[in-house]
Amino acid sequence: MKKWIMLSSLLLAAMLLAAGCGGGKNNKEESSASPSAAAGGAAKAVTIDATNFKFEPGEIKVKQGEEVSITLKNSQGNHALKVEGYDKEVKGNATVTFVADKTGEFKFICSIFCGKGHEEMIGKLIVE
Numbered sequence: 001m002k003k004w005i006m007l008s009s010l011l012l013a014a015m016l017l018a019a020g021c022g023g024g025k026n027n028k029e030e031s032s033a034s035p036s037a038a039a040g041g042a043a044k045a046v047t048i049d050a051t052n053f054k055f056e057p058g059e060i061k062v063k064q065g066e067e068v069s070i071t072l073k074n075s076q077g078n079h080a081l082k083v084e085g086y087d088k089e090v091k092g093n094a095t096v097t098f099v100a101d102k103t104g105e106f107k108f109i110c111s112i113f114c115g116k117g118h119e120e121m122i123g124k125l126i127v128e
């Protein structure tokens with residue numbers, strides 16, 4: 001009886017070790033490779049042109065898990081872009097990169113008061 005318990009606990013320990021090793025490896029692979037792998041090797045790069053008072057394009061569509069790289073170009077005026085729900089912000093003529101891990105529709109707005117049409121500067125990030 002004692003022998004049996006020892007044998008089964010040994011087996012259990014071996015199984016746990018094997019599972020732990022495998023799991024660790026998988027996690028490492030996922031964290032380093034999955035964002036670019038999902039996008040086919042590169043981040044989805046979008047350049048948004050900001051003028052008074054519009055974002056062009058006003059809609060970005062990506063897949064869940066994809067890495068998104070948003071470059072905001074201030075062609076006219078001084079604007080910034082803030083993605084609500086993701087809490088990501090990019091000021092004019094800079095780039096912000098993040099992984100779109102939540103699905104849904106997220107509003108992006110201009111976060112610098114830029115004048116009369118400021119409230120109209122609204123776009124949409126769609127994560128499918």
Ligand SMILES: [Cu+2]
Pocket residue numbers: 079080110111112113114115118119121
């Ligand atoms: Cu503005």
